[in-house]
Amino acid sequence: MKTIYLDNNATTQISPEVLREMIPFLSDYYGNPSSMHTFGGRLHKKIEEAREMVASLIGALPEEIIFTSCGTESDNTAIMSAVESSPRKRHVITTKVEHPAVLNFCRHLSRKGYRVTYLPVNNLGQLDMDVLVKSLDEDTAVVSVMYANNETGVVFPIREITEILRERGILFHTDAVQVAGKIPIDIKTLPVDMLSLSGHKLHAPKGVGALFVRKGTRFSPYIIGGHQENGRRGGTENVASIIALGKACQLALENIREENRNLSSLRDKLENALLKCCPDVRVNGDAENRLPNTTNLSFEYIEGEAILLRLNEYGICASSGSACTSGSLEPSHVLRAMGVPYTAVHGSIRFSLSRYTTDEEINKVIEVMPPIIKELRQLSPFGREKLSCPSS
Amino acid sequence: MWEYTDKVKNAFLHPKNAGEITDADAVGEVGSIVCGDALKIFLKIDKETGKITDAKFQTFGCASAIASSSALTELIKGKTLVEASGITNQDIADYLGGLPDQKMHCSVMGREALEAAIANYRGEAIPQETKEKVICKCFDVTEDKIRKVAIENHLTTVEDITNYTKAGGGCGECIKDINDILVDLWSVRKPEKPPKPRKLTNLQKIALIQEIIEAEIRPGLQADNGDLELIDVEGPKVIVELRGMCTGCAMSDVTIGRIQEKLRELVSEDIVVESQQ
Numbered sequence: 001m002k003t004i005y006l007d008n009n010a011t012t013q014i015s016p017e018v019l020r021e022m023i024p025f026l027s028d029y030y031g032n033p034s035s036m037h038t039f040g041g042r043l044h045k046k047i048e049e050a051r052e053m054v055a056s057l058i059g060a061l062p063e064e065i066i067f068t069s070c071g072t073e074s075d076n077t078a079i080m081s082a083v084e085s086s087p088r089k090r091h092v093i094t095t096k097v098e099h100p101a102v103l104n105f106c107r108h109l110s111r112k113g114y115r116v117t118y119l120p121v122n123n124l125g126q127l128d129m130d131v132l133v134k135s136l137d138e139d140t141a142v143v144s145v146m147y148a149n150n151e152t153g154v155v156f157p158i159r160e161i162t163e164i165l166r167e168r169g170i171l172f173h174t175d176a177v178q179v180a181g182k183i184p185i186d187i188k189t190l191p192v193d194m195l196s197l198s199g200h201k202l203h204a205p206k207g208v209g210a211l212f213v214r215k216g217t218r219f220s221p222y223i224i225g226g227h228q229e230n231g232r233r234g235g236t237e238n239v240a241s242i243i244a245l246g247k248a249c250q251l252a253l254e255n256i257r258e259e260n261r262n263l264s265s266l267r268d269k270l271e272n273a274l275l276k277c278c279p280d281v282r283v284n285g286d287a288e289n290r291l292p293n294t295t296n297l298s299f300e301y302i303e304g305e306a307i308l309l310r311l312n313e314y315g316i317c318a319s320s321g322s323a324c325t326s327g328s329l330e331p332s333h334v335l336r337a338m339g340v341p342y343t344a345v346h347g348s349i350r351f352s353l354s355r356y357t358t359d360e361e362i363n364k365v366i367e368v369m370p371p372i373i374k375e376l377r378q379l380s381p382f383g384r385e386k387l388s389c390p391s392s
Numbered sequence: 393m394w395e396y397t398d399k400v401k402n403a404f405l406h407p408k409n410a411g412e413i414t415d416a417d418a419v420g421e422v423g424s425i426v427c428g429d430a431l432k433i434f435l436k437i438d439k440e441t442g443k444i445t446d447a448k449f450q451t452f453g454c455a456s457a458i459a460s461s462s463a464l465t466e467l468i469k470g471k472t473l474v475e476a477s478g479i480t481n482q483d484i485a486d487y488l489g490g491l492p493d494q495k496m497h498c499s500v501m502g503r504e505a506l507e508a509a510i511a512n513y514r515g516e517a518i519p520q521e522t523k524e525k526v527i528c529k530c531f532d533v534t535e536d537k538i539r540k541v542a543i544e545n546h547l548t549t550v551e552d553i554t555n556y557t558k559a560g561g562g563c564g565e566c567i568k569d570i571n572d573i574l575v576d577l578w579s580v581r582k583p584e585k586p587p588k589p590r591k592l593t594n595l596q597k598i599a600l601i602q603e604i605i606e607a608e609i610r611p612g613l614q615a616d617n618g619d620l621e622l623i624d625v626e627g628p629k630v631i632v633e634l635r636g637m638c639t640g641c642a643m644s645d646v647t648i649g650r651i652q653e654k655l656r657e658l659v660s661e662d663i664v665v666e667s668q669q
Contacts (some may be wrong), residue, residue: 104445148483303428305394305454323428324454329531329554329561331428342426346452379410381432381450382425 001262004361008129008201009178009294009352010319014244015203021247022205025240033237034228043239050246054210057249058176058195059186064125066211066232066250067242069220071177072101075144075210077222077233078194079105083114083140085218089141095119095127096337097151102175102335114162115139123339124286125154130225133164139172147185148178151296151321151334151350152285155183162191171217177201177209182291183254183260199241203354204248208241259355264292266362267353271295273366277376278373280383284340284348293353296321296335298344301383307349309374311364316365321348343382396455397489403459404656408466411448418508423501427558429453431461431505442472449505451663456488456495463487464502477510479503480544481556494654496556515588529570530562532562538573548578555612593657605632609651613638620651628662630655 005013031040033047068074079102083092094106096118103118110116117135121127127145136143144166148155158174165172172195176185181202187195194217199208213219213232225234252259275281280300299307304320311318312323321332323346330336331345340348351365377383396404416434423430429452436446447465451458463484468476481499491499524534541547541556542559550570554560560567592600605622613619618638623631632651634644641647644667652665 103569301425301452303453303457304457309401309455313405322454329428329558342428346428347427379407379450380452381421381430382452 002111004314004316004364006351006353006357006361006365007317007319008174008354008357009153009198009350011206012203012354014205015248015251015355017205017251018150020093022240022244025243029239033239034226043237047237047239047242050242053246054197055139055312057180057185058197058212059188060212061215063230063275064187064212064215066229067237067245068145068209068212068233069235069238070209071099071175071201072209073222074177074196074198074209075099075101075173075175076105077211078196078213078238079109079142079144080222081213081218081220082171082194082253082351084220085356086141089139091115091117091137091139093117093132093135093143095121095145095156097121097125097149097334098144098146098149099175102146102227104143106144110303110384115240119145121337124363125149125152125284125334125338126286126289127156127161128291129157129160129164132161135162136168136170140168141273142171142173144173147179148183148291149334150178152296152338153178153291153334153352154285155179155289155291164317166191178291178294181249182293184256187212187214192330199245199248202248202252204245208238208245210245210285211294227247248336254259254348255355263353263355263357266357266359267295267351269359270351270353270362270365271297277366277370281373282344282346284338290339293357294346294350295352296350298335298340299347299349299379300343302347302373304346304348306376307347307372309312311365311368314364315369316368319352321350322346394456394495396459396492397424399487399489400456400459400491403488404455404460406470407449407458408464409448409469410450412450413446413448416448417458418513419513420505420507420510421452422504422508424532425452429498429501430456431457432466433461433505434510435513435574436577437473444471444472444473444476446469453498454495456491456498456617457501457638458501459488460484460491460498461505463505466494472511473513479506481541482545493552493555496545497558500556524586527573528557528559528566530560533557535573538570539577540578542574550572550574593626599661601625601630604655604658605651608654609650613647618647623668627662628664630663630665631668632665633668 006267031043033043035041051065054065055062092106092109092114094102106116119127121133145156145161147158162172171193173198174192177196177198180197193214195212197210200206221232228237284296284298284300304322305324308320321335323329323331335345339384412435413434417437418435419488434448435444447469449461449465451461467487468480481503481623484499484502501620509658523569524536524573527533527535537557538553538559545556547553550560550567554569560570610620617636619635621633638644648665648667656664
């Protein structure tokens with residue numbers, strides 16, 4: 001059975017070009033870039049080339065890019081650096097819908113005595129900018145707001161936030177893990193101070209990420225060790241993965257606008273078809289302001305894990321915000337923060353596409369999804385009066 | 393991803409007895425859409441014999457909730473109400489070849505739906521949950537339910553309670569209360585573990601060690617083409633000889649350690665196991 005992979009906000013396949021580029025550095029060129037001999041030392045140049053490519057994707061300078069091990073490390077590093085750089089300030093602002101890499105790090109800070117404000121969102125998943133403005137004070141060390149939400153794809157008004165913060169001189173970090181490579185980012189005109197990205201979300205391997213730190217921003221390293229990354233991140237470089245990340249960023253930059261169009265048209269096709277032929281389905285999040293590859297739908301009266309496992313029988317990979325899939329017993333914190341009713345949270349399914357998603361794959365999902373929904377609803381004690389499905 | 397057994401997967405993909413009985417003699421309903429799972433069962437009962445002639449279910453929930461509901465209806469069909477009321481949540485889990493720990497609450501839900509249906513048939517009032525003390529507000533779990541499930545399944549940790557009832561799995565505020573209940577519960581009675589015999593005569597002790605080796609240790613070793621023989625018991629010292637693939641096995645120290653642990657648990661704390669070369 002062929003896998004239909006529509007869970008690209010969780011992770012992506014390594015693109016073949018990226019894999020080809022990195023393999024020699026896992027086999028033949030195993031040197032240490034810090035070495036004096038040519039065998040190792042010349043890898044240093046490859047890393048700098050990769051740094052340029054990553055910088056180009058977001059319009060940054062190469063020296064503003066620090067390679068890390070993942071998006072989580074980038075996020076942790078950014079927030080920690082911000083609070084360490086201004087030790088007298090004890091207030092951090094973030095949102096209720098962040099990825100755990102930011103959310104749980106902020107909870108950790110609050111246990112250490114920091115004051116943390118978690119900004120609410122409305123039922124479309126949009127930030128309330130008034131609350132942000134009211135929460136700012138002289139004690140605020142850093143604001144960390146994700147560029148786009150991983151579950152709903154809702155894009156936040158980063159430009160507006162930077163404008164509010166710049167007048168007040170407060171550091172701003174954005175977790176752009178879901179955005180890098182999906183929609184254009186130009187750091188030259190977007191005054192964020194720090195920005196995180198992750199390799200495996202844009203067709204590079206897992207285990208590599210990057211943190212953009214704007215030139216002139218005070219920085220304090222999180223991983224302390226050797227002089228790598230200009231003393232800003234200790235640890236022997238993950239050479240092959242860094243080279244892969246460079247290549248992946250180059251590919252993303254080359255194709256971003258065209259891919260964007262294709263993705264949103266496939267996504268819309270899928271979404272519209274499911275909305276049309278399944279009753280009691282809702283789109284979660286601001287549909288006008290979303291990543292082009294993401295749709296988060298709630299199927300009322302049934303539970304997400306059951307839907308996922310039925311899809312799994314067809315090789316279709318997606319994800320859900322239901323409690324049963326979270327590993328805990330709590331459903332998605334993002335959908336709950338948006339005030340999505342429990343009935344809809346438990347039945348939420350996220351499809352996230354990639355450049356490798358085909359029309360044929362989308363057709364297959366459109367074909368199998370309505371009967372799955374119908375069958376599970378026939379099992380359910382709820383919503384029984386509404387079982388009709390026009391297309392099936 | 394949950395590690396579901398093939399039986400769970402099969403019961404989820406092809407559930408038996410799904411649907412509703414419009415003229416049911418008894419209906420039992422538990423759970424809620426808010427909590428993420430809910431189950432409604434319908435029974436047809438022969439008034440003469442007291443036998444359950446038909447059972448159907450409707451379930452809102454994950455794969456294991458649907459599979460547990462299917463298993464429950466399979467288990468009770470053809471049984472008398474008295475027989476059916478003896479079915480435990482463990483029976484449901486066993487019927488499915490086991491459930492992941494975190495999903496045991498699905499089997500508990502099945503049992504509760506059955507209880508509710510039987511109470512409904514007998515015209516008994518369904519226990520007034522609201523009058524009881526609610527411990528977990530996120531999932532609306534009462535103290536009585538926690539105690540009952542703990543006793544029936546010999547649960548001793550808060551994590552177990554969460555796996556079986558969901559209590560404590562939400563905001564976590566009630567974790568201390570659950571712990572207090574467990575402390576209170578098990579300070580009065582002990583979880584049913586095989587009692588450790590005290591003050592054995594030397595002969596009894598040797599016989600017991602021999603029995604444990606035969607029943608609990610050798611089958612595992614033999615499965616890996618190894619074996620073991622009890623050579624002698626001198627006070628706390630138990631001398632054994634490893635045989636077959638166990639001889640010279642790099643893991644033999646680990647094996648001896650495990651045997652010692654087992655014997656210390658079941659016979660006496662001071663046992664030292666040595667292997668004869």
